[in-house]
Amino acid sequence: MFSDLSAQKDSSLLSRPAGEEQGPVFDRVSPAYSPCSERYKLGDRSFSRQYAHIYAARLMEMRPLLTERAHQKWGSEVTVRKLCDLQTGEQCCIVGTLFKRMELQPSILKEISEEHNLLPQPTRTKFISETDELILEDELQRIKLEGKIDKEKCVTGSVIAIYGAERNDGKFTVEDFCTADLPVQTTRPTLGSDKFVLLSSGLGLGSSHADSMLGLQLLVDMVTGQLGDQGEQNGAATISRVLLAGNLLSQSTLDKDASTKAKYLTKKTQAGTVDAMRLLDELLLQLVASVPVDVMPGQYDPTNFTLPQQPLHRCMFPLSSVYPTLQLASNPYQAEINGVRFLGTSGQNVCDIERYSSMSSHLEILEETLRLRHLAPTAPDTLGCYPFYQKDPFILEECPHVYFSGNAPSFESKLIKGPDGQEVLLVAVPKFSSTQTACLVNLRTLECEPVSFSAFSAEDDEESEMNISH
Template sequence: MESMEIDSDKVQQRKQSNYSYLDERFEIQKEMYRGQQYSQIYFARLHLMRTLLYSFAPTWKPHLPVCKVLGLEEGKECIIVGTLFKHMKLKPCVLDEYSKERSVTPLVKPHNFMHPDDNLILEDESGRVKLGGSALSPAIYVTGVVVALHGKETSAGEFFVEDVLEAGLPPQIERPLDLQEDKYVLLLSGLCIGSTSSNPLQFQLLVDHITGHLGDDEEIGLASQIVHVVIAGNSVEFPRKLFTGQNLASKDQSTLYEPIKELDIMLNQVRKYITNTQKPKCVLTNLIHRPFSFAQPLNRCLFPGSAPYNTFRSCTNPHSFDVDNIRFLGTSGQNIDDLEKYSEAESKLDFVERTLRWRHLAPTAPNTLGCYPFTDRDPFLIETCPHVYFVGNQDKYDNRLLKGSEGQLVRLICIPKFCETGIAVAVNLRNLECHTISFSTQIS
């Protein structure tokens, strides 16, 4: 590990850490679209989640039988397990794009598509049934969530829900308690290099802080404790005027590459001061804004300055990794932004917490959130509870310490857009506490 030379008399040694890459399940080994159907993801999701919920049923409602939708009998209480479908009046339809071209009146595009008349339907392989009662709120749930329901069929053919069972937080690997010193993972997102809102000086201040060239001795000492940097999405932004559907001229192609080139230069500066000659321990993770789960590791040729070094890694979106046996899981924010369109909550952290309790990173994929049509699995199921769960590109910073029924302890973090706020988030591996580091170029 290279040292950070501050002056001729003082040398600050950067701390060491162990790193493990855990993104294999999100990677597409052999990309193919012909003949593949999105139904396979739902089948895989229902199969695994139903097996789990069935195992909870004897403890939850030991006196009730478990039925399929097709086996429901009027007035007979039972438990059914299936995938929720949310019928929404305001949900955008592909035909709206056609009508927009034909109509003089512009279509309204609300931020949230909720309506008081929305209702929920539960379906399994045998059939589907409309849900009634107040125990299951359409405002909270979205299409794609697998739940167990206690209730009975009414004379109107609805299933009146009396109680709901979610999967809850998954099991968590034991958090190491022998970490005696402070080490930090730095989380940031929304650099938006190439956009009008991007501030190169602000990003340079961040780089100077990480590399130990900014602040007094105390600040430099804190910088030496940063062992891992995650850039969680929207790192670059391209001029919209270039995307006209036509082939790009050579001049436009050069303009298109400029934001990536600038990002590579910045990352290379950090790379020089977070180095190591063995296996990757201090890694720069870069999630550039692309559709959810289509964001496979970006080709290393895009980063000629940074990619040759083992301290740089381009990863998938979502992204999972261990640092000193502390499990991190995160996305660049599209899964939470999509939940906000089709359900309601008091804060973004409520959406983040729901995905953990549903044990699914993106329940709305592939219904309203684009993803690759996996045929053999649903990679977004959360089988192991992380210690830190982060989402990028949010409007403001927020965090919460979530405690599970089996002793799980999870730090939930909303990372704000750096280009708008100048804020990065530092997470302490020793105790999961976090704080913000703010960079401003404004003169008071």
């Protein structure tokens, strides 16, 4: 892969330097690029609608898909009923939206009670418990579920089909269930040579700890061909695009006091994001002069908080926005690069599912959302989302070839296959500020490998070494 290309060198740093006229020139590969994120762009924004509409639109669009999957799994003779038509004891199939009643779920009422000198709620990373209940809803009714279904793994907002029977006590005994599974996938074109897309996230600029800045500059130098010998530069020329997946700024740049303090107290202070955005613009200037770059917003970046997050404004990048190679994208992100369809987020959807389910691996959550055929099932229950009215844009209508999530605790990748021969590369893109690791996706083979930049930090001793490996 990329490391093999970098090893193919005719000379090294220890060899005699070539004259200026003999220096090799490596042309960067430039694949075809087609952005496909129009469905995540918001036009006229209205927050006067109720969120019930997005659940209704989700169920209406998913019901035909799940009905077909139920007939494939349990036979065409299986009866698919709505909740209002259920008959006690009848074996049938129901399609509906899951609701998970959770006792530990954060509530504004609990926050208000803390203000009245009651015991504060303990800090939690997961909010699941043995007392959680699963409920299935359709347009008119709801019913409690029991039986062969993992309630700890399920999350609110998932649309599934269940098979079983209603008991005399009004509860539904689940014998089996199924999801919509992977959608239809277009054929991936055959490439004659290796071309790479570099994925990175969580740069965390503007933090009080600048430990990752050396690693970040090494990453920029590697991509632009200013790092290493001719073999490294030859490998860098095969990087056709760079994708930055959210959290470009650090959480410490969010000044919560600025919105609550009196204006005269903050008159001469400067927002923490100003210097961080200036630094980001300077880093992007180095990149976009050499390679096309897609920039996605994240949880801590200066754009709208709710999904889908809109692209960062070009006025924030006075230096780099001059170059046509800078593409400011939305979150979620969708594009075709040399016929390979990329789909991914900055990680808010995965982190939210991790808090409200027993799943801890980002790869496992990515696969689960892909088989649910929905990017963010927990939106709008526990994840901020725009109140869509007639359509849910987070439903996956076409299967991607590369499905990624940013700001993961560590690098992970996995190739999964669907029931109809679909092949999808799942990538958990690590947070660069803490791991100093990016990852390279080979468009020809759909393989992925990490590129690590370990640099000196204040916590290391004097014997620390700087390591660049891929």
